Amino acid sequence: xxxxxxxxxxxxxxxxxxxxxxxxxxxxxxxxxxxxxxxxxxxxxxxxxxxxxxxxxxxxxxxxxxxxxxxxxxxxxxxxxxxxxxxxxxxxxxxxxxxxxxxxxxxxxxxxxxxxxxxxxxxxxxxxxxxxxxxxxxxxxxxxxxxxxxxxxxxxxxxxxxxxxxxxxxxxxxxxxxxxxxxxxxxxxxxxxxxxxxxxxxxxxxxxxxxxxxxxxxxxxxxxxxxxxxxxxxxxxxxxxxxxxxxxxxxxxxxxxxxxxxxxxxxxxxxxxxxxxxxxxxxxxxxxxxxxxxxxxxxxxxxxxxxxxxxxxxxxxxxxxxxxxxxxxxxxxxxx
Amino acid sequence: xxxxxxxxxxxxxxxxxxxxxxxxxxxxxxxxxxxxxxxxxxxxxxxxxxxxxxxxxxxxxxxxxxxxxxxxxxxxxxxxxxxxxxxxxxxxxxxxxxxxxxxxxxxxxxxxxxxxxxxxxxxxxxxxxxxxxxxxxxxxxxxxxxxxxxxxxxxxxxxxxxxxxxxxxxxxxxxxxxxxxxxxxxxxxxxxxxxxxxxxxxxxxxxxxxxxxxxxxxxxxxxxxxxxxxxxxxxxxxxxxxxxxxxxxxxxxxxxxxxxxxxxxxxxxxxxxxxxxxxxxxxxxxxxxxxxxxxxxxxxxxxxxxxxxxxxxxxxxxxxxxxxxxxxxxxxxxxx
Numbered sequence: 001x002x003x004x005x006x007x008x009x010x011x012x013x014x015x016x017x018x019x020x021x022x023x024x025x026x027x028x029x030x031x032x033x034x035x036x037x038x039x040x041x042x043x044x045x046x047x048x049x050x051x052x053x054x055x056x057x058x059x060x061x062x063x064x065x066x067x068x069x070x071x072x073x074x075x076x077x078x079x080x081x082x083x084x085x086x087x088x089x090x091x092x093x094x095x096x097x098x099x100x101x102x103x104x105x106x107x108x109x110x111x112x113x114x115x116x117x118x119x120x121x122x123x124x125x126x127x128x129x130x131x132x133x134x135x136x137x138x139x140x141x142x143x144x145x146x147x148x149x150x151x152x153x154x155x156x157x158x159x160x161x162x163x164x165x166x167x168x169x170x171x172x173x174x175x176x177x178x179x180x181x182x183x184x185x186x187x188x189x190x191x192x193x194x195x196x197x198x199x200x201x202x203x204x205x206x207x208x209x210x211x212x213x214x215x216x217x218x219x220x221x222x223x224x225x226x227x228x229x230x231x232x233x234x235x236x237x238x239x240x241x242x243x244x245x246x247x248x249x250x251x252x253x254x255x256x257x258x259x260x261x262x263x264x265x266x267x268x269x270x271x272x273x274x275x276x277x278x279x280x281x282x283x284x285x286x287x288x289x290x291x292x293x294x295x296x297x298x299x300x301x302x303x304x305x306x307x308x309x310x311x312x313x314x315x316x317x318x319x320x321x322x323x324x325x326x327x328x329x330x331x332x333x334x335x336x
Numbered sequence: 337x338x339x340x341x342x343x344x345x346x347x348x349x350x351x352x353x354x355x356x357x358x359x360x361x362x363x364x365x366x367x368x369x370x371x372x373x374x375x376x377x378x379x380x381x382x383x384x385x386x387x388x389x390x391x392x393x394x395x396x397x398x399x400x401x402x403x404x405x406x407x408x409x410x411x412x413x414x415x416x417x418x419x420x421x422x423x424x425x426x427x428x429x430x431x432x433x434x435x436x437x438x439x440x441x442x443x444x445x446x447x448x449x450x451x452x453x454x455x456x457x458x459x460x461x462x463x464x465x466x467x468x469x470x471x472x473x474x475x476x477x478x479x480x481x482x483x484x485x486x487x488x489x490x491x492x493x494x495x496x497x498x499x500x501x502x503x504x505x506x507x508x509x510x511x512x513x514x515x516x517x518x519x520x521x522x523x524x525x526x527x528x529x530x531x532x533x534x535x536x537x538x539x540x541x542x543x544x545x546x547x548x549x550x551x552x553x554x555x556x557x558x559x560x561x562x563x564x565x566x567x568x569x570x571x572x573x574x575x576x577x578x579x580x581x582x583x584x585x586x587x588x589x590x591x592x593x594x595x596x597x598x599x600x601x602x603x604x605x606x607x608x609x610x611x612x613x614x615x616x617x618x619x620x621x622x623x624x625x626x627x628x629x630x631x632x633x634x635x636x637x638x639x640x641x642x643x644x645x646x647x648x649x650x651x652x653x654x655x656x657x658x659x660x661x662x663x664x665x666x667x668x669x670x671x672x
Contacts, residue, residue: 134581148519191566194484214571214574215574215576217574230519230567231570233519233550236550237551238553238578240578241550241553242578244551245471246579246610253607260605262602263605263606264603264606265602266599269599270586270590274582274585274586274589277585
């Protein structure tokens with residue numbers, strides 16, 4: 001790609017809007033001096049945050065509307081055509097920007113991207129991909145909530161897309177190991193959809209390693225885990241819930257007595273290191289994969305650090321041109 | 337119940353067989369002096385472990401076969417009619433024992449209990465229930481893997497059974513709060529099965545609080561979480577996997593430098609307290625609910641401490657006569 005990379009940022013998105021997104025964009029602009037960033041949003045809000053001090057690689061595209069977290073996706077799409085979210089996606093549609101980032105309403109972002117960008121040829125449904133910390137570093141998991149149920153063919157498409165993402169973004173794994181999430185009880189080996197997807201994936205041009213169980217997500221056995229959006233969302237929130245419970249109980253135990261508090265002080269370097277490794281902000285920036293264009297969803301409640309990670313994810317995917325790579329792989333699969 | 341409580345224990349079950357199950361039974365026999373325990377298994381194995389020193393409330397019932405973890409449930413049922421597992425379940429069937437405990441092959445245990453005990457009237461499918469640690473103490477969750485997919489009616493039956501278990505075994509909650517597991521994305525509100533189950537549960541005679549998300553399992557918002565066995569199993573193994581990863585990373589960080597090791601020493605009391613609270617052995621002993629009789633499944637890899645917890649769960653359920661209570665509640669629902 002000869003033109004400089006260009007990332008569109010929905011600056012009105014997220015629980016704290018421009019007060020987080022704008023500083024995050026400015027930090028990213030300092031980090032990636034060869035990348036252009038366009039902030040979309042209300043003129044007054046953007047100007048207040050920028051205070052006339054935007055670096056040369058940051059510009060603004062003003063939009064009057066803001067998609068709220070409570071907006072129904074259909075309403076956001078139909079009634080807020082001049083929203084910051086829509087403008088950011090439009091920039092990707094026209095080819096002006098190579099990727100967009102939003103921390104806004106997930107349903108509205110998905111519906112708008114679907115309507116504006118359309119699906120890649122050979123992909124029926126978008127999927128939400130995120131990285132999960134694991135013993136080997138991290139695991140790519142999809143779908144995390146875009147589809148309450150999936151067909152075997154859709155799961156197989158997710159597998160190909162996840163495989164491309166893992167290969168392109170990690171570098172190290174030329175042939176990422178792809179597993180299909182199942183349960184391991186003796187009598188039942190998953191439902192019909194999972195069985196049919198297993199057969200399809202075994203015949204696909206991916207390094208399919210077969211069924212994996214949910215605890216394998218955290219192991220070094222697999223690089224990509226495929227499942228439907230219902231199960232994936234439950235798995236993600238189970239692990240987040242468990243991690244938060246452990247953090248809470250740790251705090252409780254470390255503050256129970258004065259002696260324990262002293263112990264916590266002595267243990268602080270190790271605990272801080274652990275906290276940094278498990279910090280969910282480090283894993284912020286899920287990819288909505290399957291569209292004709294790169295759409296990164298940041299967690300709505302994230303802070304400057306987390307939002308910046310989401311922007312970095314957009315830069316990385318745009319740099320690797322993952323959309324073209326997915327198209328190529330799916331095209332090859334159809335022609336085979 | 338005027339006859340003394342009587343618990344049957346499949347002593348050949350579990351990764352370490354009688355070397356764990358027999359000492360656990362002896363410990364339970366000392367703890368519950370008014371309860372009878374019958375160990376089922378191979379004569380030579382039992383006699384070797386007991387060494388002629390069984391207390392008065394422990395007896396043996398010899399069985400020639402052993403169901404292996406690799407046995408297909410159907411084969412275990414058809415070809416191993418004199419197995420320790422079958423004998424333990426038979427004792428419940430004849431009314432001789434009030435509950436049985438096995439750490440054996442889950443599929444075989446389920447199939448054998450299904451065949452021998454039959455389902456309770458009004459219950460179509462058995463479900464696996466376990467307690468999960470939470471901020472409020474713990475949450476009952478079902479199904480954890482007995483059914484790869486469930487109908488709305490079956491989920492509603494699980495809700496009633498889980499509610500009875502939580503009420504009877506906790507005492508405190510006369511009307512346990514029951515939630516249905518769903519995902520919270522804006523656009524999609526779960527699949528059709530979940531929607532239909534939601535409507536059924538709203539009309540059932542339980543304290544139904546509506547949809548919950550997977551992170552709510554660990555909160556103080558709900559006492560019983562209902563889901564199908566596929567999702568439940570994935571949720572359980574996700575939380576276990578996340579907890580194990582955190583424990584591993586903690587060990588890594590606490591041993592990275594000599595100074596960190598000193599810090600770990602100072603922090604040991606708090607860390608040990610945390611470990612004890614999260615110890616999966618404390619939560620060992622899942623109930624296979626829905627049969628005409630109490631069947632407790634211990635984790636196959638557990639040790640003496642964990643196996644003893646499973647036996648305690650059997651005693652508690654037998655004492656509360658949960659099977660009769662479920663029958664009564666489901667009967668009342670049908671008559672209403």
